[in-house]
Amino acid sequence: MAKKGSAQIASNRKAFHDYFIEDKFEAGIELAGTEVKSIRQGNVNLKDAFCGVKDGEMFLYGMHISPYEKGNIFNKDPxxxxxxxxxxREIWKLQAKAQQDGYAIVPLSLYFSGPRVKVEVALARGKKLYDKREAAAKRDAKREMDRLSRGRY
Structure with a gap:
C-alpha cells in the first residue's frame, strides 16, 4: 500500500476490473540502475504483469520498463x-492461497518509498463475466445519481 510521502508511478487498473482484491502486500523489487532511471521518467507499464513463485522466491513477469534513452549497453530487456x-512467510502464505482454484497474485501499483521502488502485490480472485457486468451497472448507477444530485440533466 502506498504510504504517506511516497509517489505512485504506475497502477494496474485492469487488475481491479478483472479481480476481487482480497489481501495486499508491499514488496521490494530487484532492478538495474537504468531501469530505475526509466521508472523515474514514468516509462513503465503494469497492464499485463503477474506474479509467480519459483523455488521459494517470488518473481514479477510481464512488466514492461522502457529502455533508458541514455543507458546504451547497460539497458536490460524491457x-x-x-x-x-x-x-x-509472506511468500508461503501467497503461494498456498494462489494454488487454490481461481486465485492469482497480481501487482496493483508501483511507487517510490524514499529512494526505493516498491510494488504493491495482491492476492486476488478472478471475476466472472456476470460480476464484471454487475460492477459496471453499479458504477453507471452511481454516476447517474451523482449527476442528478448536482442538478445536471
Whole structure:
C-alpha cells in the first residue's frame, strides 16, 4: 500500500476490473540502475504483469520498463523477469492461497518509498463475466445519481 510521502508511478487498473482484491502486500523489487532511471521518467507499464513463485522466491513477469534513452549497453530487456523481495512467510502464505482454484497474485501499483521502488502485490480472485457486468451497472448507477444530485440533466 502506498504510504504517506511516497509517489505512485504506475497502477494496474485492469487488475481491479478483472479481480476481487482480497489481501495486499508491499514488496521490494530487484532492478538495474537504468531501469530505475526509466521508472523515474514514468516509462513503465503494469497492464499485463503477474506474479509467480519459483523455488521459494517470488518473481514479477510481464512488466514492461522502457529502455533508458541514455543507458546504451547497460539497458536490460524491457520485459525481463524481475525478483520481488518479500519475507518467506509472506511468500508461503501467497503461494498456498494462489494454488487454490481461481486465485492469482497480481501487482496493483508501483511507487517510490524514499529512494526505493516498491510494488504493491495482491492476492486476488478472478471475476466472472456476470460480476464484471454487475460492477459496471453499479458504477453507471452511481454516476447517474451523482449527476442528478448536482442538478445536471
Amino acid at each position: 520485459r525481463r523477469t524481475r525478483k520481488l523481495l518479500l519475507h518467506k
